[in-house]
Amino acid sequence: MSNTLGVAVVGAGYWGPNLARNFQHSEHWRLEAICDLDLGRAQALASRVGSPRVTPSLDDVLADPAIDAIAVATPARTHYDIAMAAIAAGKNVLVEKPLADTAERGRAMVQAADAAGVTLMIDHTFCYTQAVLKTHDLIEAGELGEILYIDSVRINLGLVQPDVDVFWDLAPHDLSIMDFILPGGLAPLAVTATGADPLDTGRACVGYLSMNLPGGAVGHAHVNWLSPTKIRQFVVGGSRKTLVWDDLNPQQRISVYDRGVDLAAKTLEERTRVNVSYRIGDTWSPALKEREALTGMVEEFAAAIREGRRPRTDGDAGLRVLSVLEAARASLASGRAHVPELVGEPA
Amino acid sequence: MSNTLGVAVVGAGYWGPNLARNFQHSEHWRLEAICDLDLGRAQALASRVGSPRVTPSLDDVLADPAIDAIAVATPARTHYDIAMAAIAAGKNVLVEKPLADTAERGRAMVQAADAAGVTLMIDHTFCYTQAVLKTHDLIEAGELGEILYIDSVRINLGLVQPDVDVFWDLAPHDLSIMDFILPGGLAPLAVTATGADPLDTGRACVGYLSMNLPGGAVGHAHVNWLSPTKIRQFVVGGSRKTLVWDDLNPQQRISVYDRGVDLAAKTLEERTRVNVSYRIGDTWSPALKEREALTGMVEEFAAAIREGRRPRTDGDAGLRVLSVLEAARASLASGRAHVPELVGEPA
Amino acid sequence: MSNTLGVAVVGAGYWGPNLARNFQHSEHWRLEAICDLDLGRAQALASRVGSPRVTPSLDDVLADPAIDAIAVATPARTHYDIAMAAIAAGKNVLVEKPLADTAERGRAMVQAADAAGVTLMIDHTFCYTQAVLKTHDLIEAGELGEILYIDSVRINLGLVQPDVDVFWDLAPHDLSIMDFILPGGLAPLAVTATGADPLDTGRACVGYLSMNLPGGAVGHAHVNWLSPTKIRQFVVGGSRKTLVWDDLNPQQRISVYDRGVDLAAKTLEERTRVNVSYRIGDTWSPALKEREALTGMVEEFAAAIREGRRPRTDGDAGLRVLSVLEAARASLASGRAHVPELVGEPA
Amino acid sequence: MSNTLGVAVVGAGYWGPNLARNFQHSEHWRLEAICDLDLGRAQALASRVGSPRVTPSLDDVLADPAIDAIAVATPARTHYDIAMAAIAAGKNVLVEKPLADTAERGRAMVQAADAAGVTLMIDHTFCYTQAVLKTHDLIEAGELGEILYIDSVRINLGLVQPDVDVFWDLAPHDLSIMDFILPGGLAPLAVTATGADPLDTGRACVGYLSMNLPGGAVGHAHVNWLSPTKIRQFVVGGSRKTLVWDDLNPQQRISVYDRGVDLAAKTLEERTRVNVSYRIGDTWSPALKEREALTGMVEEFAAAIREGRRPRTDGDAGLRVLSVLEAARASLASGRAHVPELVGEPA
Missing domain, CATH: 3.30.360.10 (Dihydrodipicolinate Reductase; domain 2)
Structure with a gap:
């Protein structure tokens, strides 16, 4: 347990299940929670990935000390609010592409993560x-x-x-x-x-x-x-x-x-x-x-957090694409x- | 003889030999002459396509009543002068692409051919x-x-x-x-x-x-x-x-x-x-x-001249591309x- | 319930799971049991296909009146004994390829099924x-x-x-x-x-x-x-x-x-x-x-049983290949x- | 002249022209004659390959001291007679595949060439x-x-x-x-x-x-x-x-x-x-x-003759295929x- 990091997947729609499955199978991670406003969807996903707890509340997730990081697989327009709240709570953040809906917001996310000393990573799966x-x-x-x-x-x-x-x-x-x-x-x-x-x-x-x-x-x-x-x-x-x-x-x-x-x-x-x-x-x-790409991706997320370094696909990478x-x-x-x-x- | 059209190929460089060979084998054409300033090159080509006469002089070609048309396979910057002279002499003209080195000159060529009632065709081989x-x-x-x-x-x-x-x-x-x-x-x-x-x-x-x-x-x-x-x-x-x-x-x-x-x-x-x-x-x-493309191309050139109609790839086509x-x-x-x-x- | 047929999959090794999954998802079938001498393997499979009952005993399966048919996915040398017992019990039988380990035994299986009036089908998936x-x-x-x-x-x-x-x-x-x-x-x-x-x-x-x-x-x-x-x-x-x-x-x-x-x-x-x-x-x-091939295969098995006709890939087909x-x-x-x-x- | 070998192509049908063209262009060979019973066909070929002399008579070819080798591109059933005569006349021989119409005759050709000390080569072009x-x-x-x-x-x-x-x-x-x-x-x-x-x-x-x-x-x-x-x-x-x-x-x-x-x-x-x-x-x-294969083939024929060694595709090779x-x-x-x-x- 002490060797793993806790993670919550936020968003149980199209891509969330792929993230959850890879976190579950990774030796570096403990999948702690699935968070989705649609609790039925969260439940259905949870039952396929080792039954972590489910919750509709982001605040609930961010208040949980067992959770070191969140993975955000929600629509692009919501990335900014979710990521900023998580950064403020001291959580490391993985965000689906695109980083945000505007470059301006993306830039603010990068700066906030740097200021808070947490890892911001973009899921450029390819x-x-x-x-x-x-x-x-x-x-x-x-x-x-x-x-x-x-x-x-x-x-x-x-x-x-x-x-x-x-x-x-x-x-x-x-x-x-x-x-x-x-x-x-x-x-x-x-x-x-x-x-x-x-x-x-x-x-x-x-x-x-x-x-x-x-x-x-x-x-x-x-x-x-x-x-x-x-x-x-x-x-x-x-x-x-x-x-x-x-x-x-x-x-x-x-x-x-x-x-x-x-x-x-x-x-x-x-x-x-x-x-x-x-x-x-x-x-x-x-x-x-x-080797499945996402396996390497979640591994890199863990390594970057532990080593206190930028991940290979960091917020700046997301920002350049944006x-x-x-x-x-x-x-x-x-x-x-x-x-x-x-x-x-x-x- | 009376059923065929006479043609001279002007330019014995890269593309001229392909034109000459197809005119020679066409039942619609008589290959009358090869015209090139480099007489040795003209000679060498002529010897491979039934030995039409060779000449370094465009005027010589244009003065020949047995020649109904010329095919211009010279550098683009020379197309205008050669084509305008040929049109003035009442000859039908086939020009290699591009039609001319500027659209302005190309436009003048189209207008001159129309005014003279001769056929202007562009060799869009493809x-x-x-x-x-x-x-x-x-x-x-x-x-x-x-x-x-x-x-x-x-x-x-x-x-x-x-x-x-x-x-x-x-x-x-x-x-x-x-x-x-x-x-x-x-x-x-x-x-x-x-x-x-x-x-x-x-x-x-x-x-x-x-x-x-x-x-x-x-x-x-x-x-x-x-x-x-x-x-x-x-x-x-x-x-x-x-x-x-x-x-x-x-x-x-x-x-x-x-x-x-x-x-x-x-x-x-x-x-x-x-x-x-x-x-x-x-x-x-x-x-x-x-079927070789150039076979159909020289056939279309002959048909357009005989039927007094625009060829399928006429001067305007060359002009649009230009x-x-x-x-x-x-x-x-x-x-x-x-x-x-x-x-x-x-x- | 009355509209579906009950089936047991015998053999939970390499191919059995594919059969089980397709029977489970078919509207024509109820997957009643998984039968394997290795109960752990049977259990593991059952948990992924709607948890039918598991048993190490073929006799147990053949005695079950809710089971109309068995699907045999065991090694070829065991096909004869299993199929003959099932036919004797009045069950319809689907057998993995090859039908049996010898043509002689395969021929006996075909004759027994005919005599008993049950359906014998070979899983020629392709x-x-x-x-x-x-x-x-x-x-x-x-x-x-x-x-x-x-x-x-x-x-x-x-x-x-x-x-x-x-x-x-x-x-x-x-x-x-x-x-x-x-x-x-x-x-x-x-x-x-x-x-x-x-x-x-x-x-x-x-x-x-x-x-x-x-x-x-x-x-x-x-x-x-x-x-x-x-x-x-x-x-x-x-x-x-x-x-x-x-x-x-x-x-x-x-x-x-x-x-x-x-x-x-x-x-x-x-x-x-x-x-x-x-x-x-x-x-x-x-x-x-x-469309997955096995979906059509299990559908054909049900149709052949219901219509009292030979399936498209019947025992004779298996015998010819053998x-x-x-x-x-x-x-x-x-x-x-x-x-x-x-x-x-x-x- | 003293550095080249003289060759006659026997047979001006399907493959002979390819051989003739390659001999003509080779620096190792002088194409001396085209031999074919159909003199018109021989003539037509000769006119395309530098106008060597033409003859309908194999004896004529074999009597010519300027001819060091013959290349046999006639039907398979004639290979034996032509090659044996040429070997008897001390000529080196290149034969189209197959070496002969029977292995027995092929074997006799190999032995005769060995006995006479001339080169027997098979044209395995590939x-x-x-x-x-x-x-x-x-x-x-x-x-x-x-x-x-x-x-x-x-x-x-x-x-x-x-x-x-x-x-x-x-x-x-x-x-x-x-x-x-x-x-x-x-x-x-x-x-x-x-x-x-x-x-x-x-x-x-x-x-x-x-x-x-x-x-x-x-x-x-x-x-x-x-x-x-x-x-x-x-x-x-x-x-x-x-x-x-x-x-x-x-x-x-x-x-x-x-x-x-x-x-x-x-x-x-x-x-x-x-x-x-x-x-x-x-x-x-x-x-x-x-590089065209035949270019290398005629080069190897010349080299084998000059060096008094077996060519890479010798009579035995032809015999094994046969x-x-x-x-x-x-x-x-x-x-x-x-x-x-x-x-x-x-x-």
């Missing part, structure tokens, strides 16, 4: 998949060289969401991954979004998001609810090698291509004068362990590129 | 592939319903071109296809381009091009010289069905998906209130004939959406 | 997948024409089984599917098997099974535990069309090719004298419903083709 | 592709470990040949590759073939060929003229790694899987008692040069496994 962890490590080890472009395609036939457009529904995945693997995090100089609502649903159903990144690189995401074919492809083009992650190919999820444009011994002048040559090398596909989404919204409205508000020091 | 012809016919027959979005990806490891960026090198293919299949041609309300030159080559090597189309639809092209994997995928999302053309899958080049978001009997209000459902129907892949490329260049420079100059009545 | 049901229906409707060949590949990196070779482990799937879709069932004239045990494990790990079918057709299965790539491909070549089922391609599981060798208006003499031509037509991929496996074993031992013992009238 | 050369080298370097199984699938919609069945039409490719990469060449202990002629064409159109190889390994080829889908897949399963060659995937033709059943530190008894575990390692795809084809024919006829006649010492 960052804990084996594919993204491997991509991160390869980039950090310099295997790909300098990042030249990142291109993500995330399309399929999806339900048109009642409250958000396709950018806010799908792009947080792409942006959180880019933020995780880019050295220094995602800090675009400009964001340009174009979208289409050809069915007159009142929100973009097809979206393209371009980001000018420092150093002349570019990031791009194509998100689409109307595609009859499902594609999940994420390409990181580097100056040395290029990595392609095809999430629908379980037999070869990640491929690293030793191919690229060859600039060795070329001056800038030569590059613009003559054709740049290219080389075709081997392809390598690393074996990936089989800033890009806001800039995309502004770009959609204005028809021009927007500069995301600075987030402070990128991690 | 429009004569079986895949594009089939796509065109399916759209025209209403099989796909209303067009909602068009998404084209044309990426591979390509040589960085010395004189043009990746938009001018690759996007004409995507744009010419969109122009061909869209009822009324390609007439975007706004064009937004973002590009990246992460290798400091002096020109964009990765490019994204978004077009807001009439009726709320969107067109998008991703063109990229730096991708280690080759992708040629063109998706036409319709309100009834969606067509996917995968040019690298010869066993199933075109797939028509009877899948989509279902709006039957839904009012606008309902659509925004509730989730839109979707349906999963059969997939169908039409058999395509095996206008979008110019708008893309302006968008790249300004960081905002641009409206292409109107081309007059779309075909 | 036959209740949407892909196989659709294949069956297309063949029955004459869409493929006459069957010319069936080729099945079922390979991946699999655990070497301690008690059976790769034929007995994997080929029952292929054979049961062939039996289900072939008009008249699987009744080969000769069976030839070749296998390899290159790791000296004491049993074949790579196997090839050829069957000469009536009318000159051929069936073939490649089963392999040592393949690093996973392939599940099943081809039915017909005189009109050919169907390819790729179970690892969820986006296009079944493709029907309107391609084939064209024999129209050709006499036998002409065929042997000149090259046979072929035609390339469209490809069609029918949409398949999403006969081919025995012939394959004999062929492996002798190095020559074997004729399976006749099963009586194919269904 | 062995000179980059994919097969790389596979050979990886096996030779021990990268795959001991060969456990080889599985080749070569199927598509093909024309039914008037004179040979699908085994003699397609399997020589698979067998020649196996012969090339297997240390010691292809020397099966037994050959089992099953075929089907469901269209009553008078010859097998679907064929399966199994070979028991020394050491418990197995080789298998599936050849099929009736498949609507084209597959060219060649798998070499080794005790250390497994290689998959997918000839229709130009982006990743060869993949080497570091996956397999793990037998480390396992005794035979343990293997049969417990499940063998397996490991999943990385996948690696070597880059392959772009022996397997004969054993397959016998197996088809008898319905049982056949042992190919020994070829003498495998290379």
Whole structure:
């Protein structure tokens, strides 16, 4: 008992059960409570995850000394109030994406957590998949060289969401991954979004998001609810090698291509004068362990609390993603590129 | 003899040999001459295509009464002068893409051809592939319903071109296809381009091009010289069905998906209130004939001349593509959406 | 209650839980008991499927008047004794594949069930997948024409089984599917098997099974535990069309090719004298419903009992598959083709 | 001139032009003559390959001292007479596959060439592709470990040949590759073939060929003229790694899987008692040069002649393939496994 941390899951809707199940099975955690205004829903969930107590009251949870942390899986507009109350009560907080409904509120959450000395973590689940962890490590080890472009395609036939457009529904995945693997995090100089609502649903159903990144690189995401074919492809083009992650190919999820444009011994002048040559090398596909992403995520949450350090996906990461989404919204409205508000020091 | 038309190919460089070979094998044409300032190159080509006469002089070609038409396969900046001279001499003209180096000059070419009563055709080769012809016919027959979005990806490891960026090198293919299949041609309300030159080559090597189309639809092209994997995928999302053309899958080049978001009997209000459902129907892949695109292209050139009608890819088509490329260049420079100059009545 | 049938699952090991779960969720069944000599295992299963009673005693189950049927998921060598006892007690019986450990015992089971007037069904699960049901229906409707060949590949990196070779482990799937879709069932004239045990494990790990079918057709299965790539491909070549089922391609599981060798208006003499031509037509991929195979299987078991008819996968089907496996074993031992013992009238 | 060898191509039909073109472009050869009874056909070919002289007379060719070698691209039944005459005249001989129409005649050709001290080479073209050369080298370097199984699938919609069945039409490719990469060449202990002629064409159109190889390994080829889908897949399963060659995937033709059943530190008894575990390692795809296979083949022919050594695909290689084809024919006829006649010492 003394070696575990106590946690309450707040929100027993779509994602809460996944969190609860992973906390229950983790050796680092004790799942103490399920909190939901809908007590029946809380009960139903509790019965499947070892029967922690259920309560409709957040205050009740926050007053419980056995609870070290809460995991917030409620609608985005409620994140701010819940997280601020928890921080004020000295609890560590894990928040579902997006961090908050506005960057301003998100920023206040980060500052409050820092001031209170508690851990604020964002559940960027994809960052804990084996594919993204491997991509991160390869980039950090310099295997790909300098990042030249990142291109993500995330399309399929999806339900048109009642409250958000396709950018806010799908792009947080792409942006959180880019933020995780880019050295220094995602800090675009400009964001340009174009979208289409050809069915007159009142929100973009097809979206393209371009980001000018420092150093002349570019990031791009194509998100689409109307595609009859499902594609999940994420390409990181580097100056040395290029990595392609095809999430629908379980037999070869990640491929690293030793191919690229060859600039060795070329001056800038030569590059613009003559054709740049290219080389075709081997392809390598690393074996990936089989491990559920959320298992690693809740483990990281515990480790960050115990070690008093920032988690790998901290509040700032959530804030950077939120800033890009806001800039995309502004770009959609204005028809021009927007500069995301600075987030402070990128991690 | 009296049933065939005489043609001279001007320019014996990269593309001229393909034109010459197809004119030579066509029952509609007599290949009369190869014209190139580099006589050795002209000679070498002539020896492989039935030994028509060779000449370095355009005037010589234009003075020859046996020559009904010229096919211009020279650099883009020379198209205007050559075409205008030919039109003045009463010759029909086929021009390689792009039509000219500026939309203004292209417009003058179209007007001159109209005034002179000669045929001006643009060699949008892809429009004569079986895949594009089939796509065109399916759209025209209403099989796909209303067009909602068009998404084209044309990426591979390509040589960085010395004189043009990746938009001018690759996007004409995507744009010419969109122009061909869209009822009324390609007439975007706004064009937004973002590009990246992460290798400091002096020109964009990765490019994204978004077009807001009439009726709320969107067109998008991703063109990229730096991708280690080759992708040629063109998706036409319709309100009834969606067509996917995968040019690298010869066993199933075109797939028509009877899948989509279902709006039957839904009012606008309902659509925004509730989730839109979707349906999963059969997939169908039409058999395509095996036929070289250029064979059909030179056949269409002959037919248009004889019937005194516009060819399927006429000067206006070339001009529309050119206008979008110019708008893309302006968008790249300004960081905002641009409206292409109107081309007059779309075909 | 009066509208449902009572069932006991005998055997709570690998497959029993799947049966129990499907009986529990079926509107046609009441899951009355779990029977396993290992009571702890029975208990653990029962707690997950609505807590039916548990018992280590088959006699106990067979004496229960609330139990109309038993589902036998125990090792193959025990099937005969359990099924014969159940039949003697007037119970309907569902047996896991293979029907028994010898064809002789299987034949006795079929005869006993017939004599007792109870239903004997074999759990050929794959036959209740949407892909196989659709294949069956297309063949029955004459869409493929006459069957010319069936080729099945079922390979991946699999655990070497301690008690059976790769034929007995994997080929029952292929054979049961062939039996289900072939008009008249699987009744080969000769069976030839070749296998390899290159790791000296004491049993074949790579196997090839050829069957000469009536009318000159051929069936073939490649089963392999040592393949690093996973392939599940099943081809039915017909005189009109050919169907390819790729179970690892969820986006296009079944493709029907309107391609084939064209024999129209050709006499036998002409065929042997000149090259046979072929035609390339469209490809069609029918949409398949999403439905778990076992759901349909337990439904069929209930329907067969109620209607007093043979189930779609009856004891004879199990017996035909068993006969081919025995012939394959004999062929492996002798190095020559074997004729399976006749099963009586194919269904 | 003194550095090149003179060659005549005998037979200007289907394959002769490919040989002639490659001899013409090789720096090691002078293409001296085209020999064909159909002089018009010979003429037409000569005009495309630098206009060597043409002749209908083999004697004429064999009497020419400028001719060091002949390349025989005539029907298989004529190989023996032509090759024997050429050997008698002291010429080196390249023969198209199959080496001869019977193994007996093939054996006589090998002996005659050895006795005369001239080079006899078989044109197993596939062995000179980059994919097969790389596979050979990886096996030779021990990268795959001991060969456990080889599985080749070569199927598509093909024309039914008037004179040979699908085994003699397609399997020589698979067998020649196996012969090339297997240390010691292809020397099966037994050959089992099953075929089907469901269209009553008078010859097998679907064929399966199994070979028991020394050491418990197995080789298998599936050849099929009736498949609507084209597959060219060649798998070499080794005790250390497994290689998959997918000839229709130009982006990743060869993949080497570091996956397999793990037998480390396992005794035979343990293997049969417990499940063998397996490991999943990385996948690696070597880059392959772009080079036409025939270019390397004619180079090897020249090198073997000059160095007075056996070519990589010598007469014995052709003889081993021929022996397997004969054993397959016998197996088809008898319905049982056949042992190919020994070829003498495998290379």
